[in-house]
Amino acid sequence: MASAANMKNIREIATCSICFNLMTHPMSIRCGHSFCQSCIMDICKKLSQWQEGLKIFNCPLCQHRFTTKHLSYNRDMENIVEVIKRMDETDHEMLCEEHGEQLHLFCEDEGQLICWRCERAQHKGHATALVEDAYQGYKEQLQSAVTKLSELQEKCMNYKMFMTKKITDLKDVIEIQRQHIKSEFKNLQTFLHEEEKCYLWRLEKEEEQMLRRIKASEANLEQKSNELSNHILELEAKCQGSVQNLLQDVKHTLSKSLTVKLETPENIALEIHTTCNVSELYFDVKKTLRRYQVSVTLDPSTAHSGLFLAEDRRQVTPGYSQENLEASSKRFTAFPCVLGSKGFTSGRHFFEVDVGEGTGWDLGVCRENVQRGTDMKQKPEFGFWTIRLCKKNKYVALTSPLTSLHLSEQPLVVGVFIDYEAGLVSFYNMSAGCHIFTFPKASFSDTLLPFFQVYQHSSLFLPLPDV
Template sequence: MASVIKKLREEATCSNCQQLMSDPVVLDCGHSFCYACVMGNNENHQVDRPAKGIAICALCMQPCQIENLRPNKKLKSIIETIKNCEKLCEEHEEKLHLFCEDDDQLICLCCERKPQHKGHVLVLANHVCEDYKEKLQKAVTKLREDESLCNNLKLFLRKQRTEWEEKVKLQRQKIQSEFENLRSFLHNEENHFLRRLGEEEEQTLRQLQEGEDKVEKQSQELKNQIQELEKKCQGTVQNLMEGVKQTLTRSFDVKLEFPEAISLDLHTVCNVSELYFDVRKILKRYQVSVTLDPETAHDDLFVSEDGGKVIGGHPQKKPHSASRFTALTAVLGREGFTSGRHYFEVNVGEESKLCEFGVCQANVPRDSNMKSLIQPDWGFWAIRKCQAERGLQALTWPRTSLHQEYLSVVGVFVDYEAGLVSFYNMETGSHIFTFPKASFSHPLRPFFLVYSSSSLTMSPRICW
């Protein structure tokens, strides 16, 4: 029978591509070829495309009109028969009816009597096919569960990666902000910490990437196994049973390996306060004593006789003054800055629940109650101490939220020529905020806005 199949295969083989014909067509001369080969579209065998609607037979060289091509249905049926009949015992040319449980292979009736199968468990392939198909489907279910877990793990790792990158980004911004005002004499320290952070970021990202790559590889392996099992389940009995036990063993041996957990805690922490001691000494060189000007104080403010403290929520009748604030509960310092560098300290303490302080142009409007006017465009460079849970705000527009865990004494530094106004937490020795560079053209004066139940105290000058 094998010789018959061999003969039929030879007759059904395309002379062009040397493969069983696909969509066979008959030319005028009676010879048959693959339709793709006649049209010159076969990727497996390059032939000239027909010119002017005429194809040349590769066997007899006779021309044929393309429009005369006819499907060879009989030959197509024979080709399908060949494909279905070719799965035979190579030794005996018989159908593979039996399945040897011991050798995990299909055999024919003749093979059953051979010594190598003596004493083996032999069953009809058709009888056990459904059992093994059920086992294969269970294997698919198990692998799908692993695939789902693997996909969830990939999403988790990607989320970790995103969170880590965001965490590193915020930490980098914090470090850069801390060092921005110290760049002239702390340049080397800044680069040192950024380099360490970069190395830590690179190392952790590399570990996360390795874990992600490992999971991705396992995911692909699971997909391949699933495709193999599904292909077996959808194929013929012979294809399903061929090596089915080995396939099941391989599928159940798959163990999903979880990547090692990676800590996302940052180890590169820059304690800038340890480096600020010299900066504070420098700031103190420019320190001036600030006394509050009662003639500018709103009627709801109480200013101490020595001009060193202001308390909100104490209404009192004050003499009329053109320089007095009538809308904002504010007061100015007597001192004016028209050049050079100046530094003063404000004790906000625990009593001050809500207050604003900084510097302003000496000619700011006194009768406007628009809180949005307190911004650089209107001549104010100040920060706001909000309620405890809300922290600090830089009075830019829009407002800029600032994070400070504890705030008691605030240093205000003005560099008139450079156009800079900066704020420092003098308890922790850390930089709070610096306004974008401005161009000062009017005298600047210390500015304080105090709400009810709040107070501010001017820190006395200390000689260093």
């Protein structure tokens, strides 16, 4: 007959660590641990509800990863449970190992099953009770303990699932922030790269101008040096000639030599005007751009008949076609477009456009002499440098072919920057202070005008420059 200690060990092996009862239809996972089928499936179901789509779980005992496909019926464990149950049913036949008597008594002091001979010997004076009387009271206490521990186990599992969800949420938040940081630095790098090209181009032009002046002065000195050499040769020839040759027109020769002058060449100061504060560019893109900000208003004589301009000429809205408008050869007739009043013929300029949450618009600059009827083609080769908001918040640059613009966030205010001499037109998201797009370098020779096209359910507003 098995000893009480061995029976206790066997019972512990056959007990489910989730419900603390003998296993019912035991299921094993890859790590070797077994649980009641209903218990392990219930845990998997709860975890899937807490974290939608979760298909890989951790063993409640050793955290080994498994899926429900890895669950297998443990027939051996089922047989062990059946044996324990049969032994429980014949528990009344258990005999004292020392005396061979039936264990009809329970010692409250030692917490052991004893026979009548044990009670008179080793347990004399101890509080004892019949097994039947002690059984019900302790069973109720154990069931109460199981209930309490089960509640704690469920609470623990809920906490664990909450923490698992927290980890997932943290990773999602970190990834979003990581992508935002990468995007911000990429935009800044693009802006600085464009600024670097502009400054280097201006420095190159300044070098060309200064070299032209210095070389012109050098050429003048070369010419003067040749003239002086000729005079010297002429005088040396007279000195080496005969008396008659030396004295012939000697006064005219001397007078001519005395009139020769050497002008001091222009002192061209090597002062470079093209300077760049890189740290200022790095720390405040908006501030740098707004140094070149100009006030832009709309030109009513260019506005399509379906556009309404505010009285201050800083806002344009689409509407019904207006009649009896003043005739103008500048007016757009096929598309809802309007131009700015003043153009750019040199220098660097910047203006902002409040696009709000409109659903469709084009903006940028164009040449003054672009086509304004049905033959208008909005491409750089036809004098347009513009970007567009299409349906479903899709942004494109109107290059040939179109260039898709993948923006991390919707711009509410768009900045347009023109460097006339460098041939650059750039766009910026002023809400985020980041670069959107720069057109390939062009060669400007005509007047450039701010260009706007407004579609249905949209309007554009031109804010006053910051003072």
